[in-house]
Amino acid sequence: MPETKALSEPQKALIKMGLARDIDLALHIPLRYEDETRIVKLRDAREGDSAQIEATVTDSQVQYRPRRQLVVTVDDGSDTCVLRFFSFYPSQQKALAVGARLRIRGELKGGFLGWQMVHPTYRAAGGELPQALTPVYSTVASLPQAYLRKAVAGALAKADLSETVPADAPPAPGKATSWSLRQSLQFLHHPTPEVSLAALEDRTHPAWLRLKAEELLAQQLSQVQSRRAHDALRAPALVAGRGGLHEQLLAALPFQLTGAQRRVSEEIARNLQRERPMHRLLQGDVGSGKTIVAALAAAIAIDTGWQCALMAPTEILAEQHFRKLIGWVEPLLAPRGLRVAWLTGGQRKKERQEMLELVASGEAALVVGTHAVIQEQVQFKALALAVIDEQHRFGVEQRLALRGKTRPHTDGDPLEPHLLMMSATPIPRTLAMSYYADLDVSTIDELPPGRTPVVTKLVSDSRREEVVERIRGQVAQGRQVYWVCPLIEESETLDLTNATATHEALSQALPGAMVGLLHSRMPAPEKKAVMSLFTGGQMAVLVSTTVIEVGVDVPNASLMVIEHAERFGLSQLHQLRGRVGRGAAASACVLLYAAGDNGRLGETARARLKAMAETNDGFEIARRDLEIRGPGEFLGARQSGAPLLRFADLATDTALLEWARELAPAMLDRAPGLAAQHVARWLGGKSEYLKA
Ligand code: ADP
Ligand code: MG
Numbered sequence: 182m183p184e185t186k187a188l189s190e191p192q193k194a195l196i197k198m199g200l201a202r203d204i205d206l207a208l209h210i211p212l213r214y215e216d217e218t219r220i221v222k223l224r225d226a227r228e229g230d231s232a233q234i235e236a237t238v239t240d241s242q243v244q245y246r247p248r249r250q251l252v253v254t255v256d257d258g259s260d261t262c263v264l265r266f267f268s269f270y271p272s273q274q275k276a277l278a279v280g281a282r283l284r285i286r287g288e289l290k291g292g293f294l295g296w297q298m299v300h301p302t303y304r305a306a307g308g309e310l311p312q313a314l315t316p317v318y319s320t321v322a323s324l325p326q327a328y329l330r331k332a333v334a335g336a337l338a339k340a341d342l343s344e345t346v347p348a349d350a351p352p353a354p355g356k357a358t359s360w361s362l363r364q365s366l367q368f369l370h371h372p373t374p375e376v377s378l379a380a381l382e383d384r385t386h387p388a389w390l391r392l393k394a395e396e397l398l399a400q401q402l403s404q405v406q407s408r409r410a411h412d413a414l415r416a417p418a419l420v421a422g423r424g425g426l427h428e429q430l431l432a433a434l435p436f437q438l439t440g441a442q443r444r445v446s447e448e449i450a451r452n453l454q455r456e457r458p459m460h461r462l463l464q465g466d467v468g469s470g471k472t473i474v475a476a477l478a479a480a481i482a483i484d485t486g487w488q489c490a491l492m493a494p495t496e497i498l499a500e501q502h503f504r505k506l507i508g509w510v511e512p513l514l515a516p517r518g519l520r521v522a523w524l525t526g527g528q529r530k531k532e533r534q535e536m537l538e539l540v541a542s543g544e545a546a547l548v549v550g551t552h553a554v555i556q557e558q559v560q561f562k563a564l565a566l567a568v569i570d571e572q573h574r575f576g577v578e579q580r581l582a583l584r585g586k587t588r589p590h591t592d593g594d595p596l597e598p599h600l601l602m603m604s605a606t607p608i609p610r611t612l613a614m615s616y617y618a619d620l621d622v623s624t625i626d627e628l629p630p631g632r633t634p635v636v637t638k639l640v641s642d643s644r645r646e647e648v649v650e651r652i653r654g655q656v657a658q659g660r661q662v663y664w665v666c667p668l669i670e671e672s673e674t675l676d677l678t679n680a681t682a683t684h685e686a687l688s689q690a691l692p693g694a695m696v697g698l699l700h701s702r703m704p705a706p707e708k709k710a711v712m713s714l715f716t717g718g719q720m721a722v723l724v725s726t727t728v729i730e731v732g733v734d735v736p737n738a739s740l741m742v743i744e745h746a747e748r749f750g751l752s753q754l755h756q757l758r759g760r761v762g763r764g765a766a767a768s769a770c771v772l773l774y775a776a777g778d779n780g781r782l783g784e785t786a787r788a789r790l791k792a793m794a795e796t797n798d799g800f801e802i803a804r805r806d807l808e809i810r811g812p813g814e815f816l817g818a819r820q821s822g823a824p825l826l827r828f829a830d831l832a833t834d835t836a837l838l839e840w841a842r843e844l845a846p847a848m849l850d851r852a853p854g855l856a857a858q859h860v861a862r863w864l865g866g867k868s869e870y871l872k873a
Pocket of ligand 2: 471472502570
């Protein structure tokens with residue numbers, strides 16, 4: 182049996198931090214640096230300096246006021262300095278005894294009583310000064326800084342840092358490739374003292390640029406690989422027009438498609454004709470009319486004898502989003518002997534069984550439900566198209582879930598269904614270029630005619646009365662109002678109390694008007710009843726906690742009040758706002774905010790509210806959201822497992838991204854060995870390609 186050696190605590194910590202390989206350690210770039218290369222004289226020092234001095238102890242005593250501390254006075258010949266230690270061992274007291282000559286490093290504080298340092302580090306004076314700045318790494322308690330420094334230095338010497346960027350690659354912008362990877366890493370771990378710390382900090386130094394260029398290249402290579410792997414898959418080719426369903430649906434609509442809807446419908450139709458599975462995002466602002474575009478795509482699939490699945494994140498949403506659509510489609514299916522199947526969690530067993538049979542037999546041409554429809558063991562006869570609504574995170578998961586859901590090609594080859602994702606949260610361009618390089622995007626950039634822009638107002642919670650007054654005005658004109666209370670994740674009870682209180686207050690303030698309440702814990706039938714009163718127009722005001730489920734389409738609603746708006750995410754706020762302004766009436770959105778305990782709004786909360794007040798444009802909102810939150814939250818990286826960029830910043834490194842994007846496909850073609858080496862080095866097992 183091979184001898185197994187137990188790992189030490191620091192070794193375990195290294196693995197836990199993802200620093201198992203030499204290359205991982207080499208890529209663990211310092212958080213900051215300390216300058217131990219120079220000894221300064223106290224006389225020349227400045228307040229706040231992190232300084233290293235050599236001095237002799239002239240006094241050392243334990244004081245008890247205001248609290249127990251060791252107070253040591255040192256003199257470096259130019260001035261004196263007091264060192265304070267609030268916790269200390271006898272051994273330290275000994276090392277700091279009068280007469281000891283020490284090399285001391287710490288933050289210098291000036292003041293009435295002269296120079297001071299609190300808990301400085303120290304050792305015996307003398308010895309050589311290091312030539313380079315000392316790196317300080319991010320670490321954990323069980324991994325001492327000194328251990329990590331050694332590990333990194335060792336790994337840096339051993340790691341394979343051979344050049345993977347092809348010699349004939351175009352030079353990267355900003356001289357990013359003027360430094361080799363080895364030079365760059367050596368430098369970033371041990372910079373020479375005369376370097377501009379600002380250039381290290383803002384990552385504009387050539388060594389940093391090189392690192393970012395490498396990282397972006399790895400990401401692009403992985404994306405192109407993933408796209409090529411996807412291109413190799415086969416899907417049923419769906420050609421419109423055979424049965425005329427597409428045309429009949431168009432004719433049945435009570436409106437004309439907008440130019441943008443027509444354009445994206447054509448993009449999708451062309452995509453469906455191909456034998457390559459579609460992997461497309463349909464993005465368009467709230468209310469831009471994505472649903473009908475999906476229905477037209479479904480019509481193509483059904484017309485060609487295949488099935489289509491329509492999915493939304495929740496049952497209520499599925500119902501609300503697709504009810505209208507089904508109203509249009511169902512009458513056209515009936516003469517063809519086809520039906521619509523609903524699959525929901527709340528269904529009775531018998532009903533569900535019936536539905537599953539319809540799906541399996543193929544009689545259900547359209548299958549509507551939650552995401553569970555493709556994830557669960559639902560057997561389709563011949564699924565050709567899956568449409569996922571309100572999909573903000575576009576991962577490989579959905580694609581994987583679709584595997585095996587369709588019937589094989591006549592020649593027996595496995596086929597993959599087409600996938601259309603719809604979102605009102607557009608992907609900013611840089612994200613589309615980086616994380617979603619293997620995703621096709623169609624954009625609806627035009628709203629149906631007759632919409633009036635929503636006016637957004639920020640109102641302090643202390644002016645709630647005025648808001649109620651405004652509601653009264655709207656209700657008197659026969660308009661309807663949404664009032665949304667925030668979801669408090671930790672406490673459903675608190676949610677409920679808040680919403681119930683608001684509901685009661687509004688009911689009292691608006692006698693004669695019907696004020697309804699919708700919250701997350703209500704049983705589904707009750708929710709349904711409330712919703713239909715509101716959609717039917719009998720209910721004037723709807724107080725709701727179930728944010729996502731306010732996905733209704735009530736053109737008569739002209740006012741949206743969002744309570745504790747500071748607690749909502751930006752895209753959430755924008756989605757909510759999109760629920761008004763759907764008719765011809767002038768509409769408004771009131772963002773009620775309450776300052777925190779310190780009487781102030783947090784910085785990001787303020788940025789979000791400001792963005793809402795300043796723009797109605799979903800793309801601009803998405804861009805600001807990316808700015809405020811960073812790509813991590815945008816992507817939901819923890820869920821999707823997409824490797825995030827550690828070094829590059831999509832907001833500032835666009836030029837490097839463009840360079841990597843140009844280079845990646847050529848590199849895969851002409852230097853596949855280097856490409857593989859590069860991806861393995863940077864992404865290890867985390868490449869998207871390996872998963873898809
Ligand atoms: P979203 O993009 O937010 O999903 P919907 O598909 O729900 O938007 O459409 C919003 C509303 O606009 C619906 O009532 C829909 O019937 C209507 N609509 C869609 N397209 C048009 C159009 N071209 N002209 C007029 N109304 C339209
Ligand atoms: Mg929609």
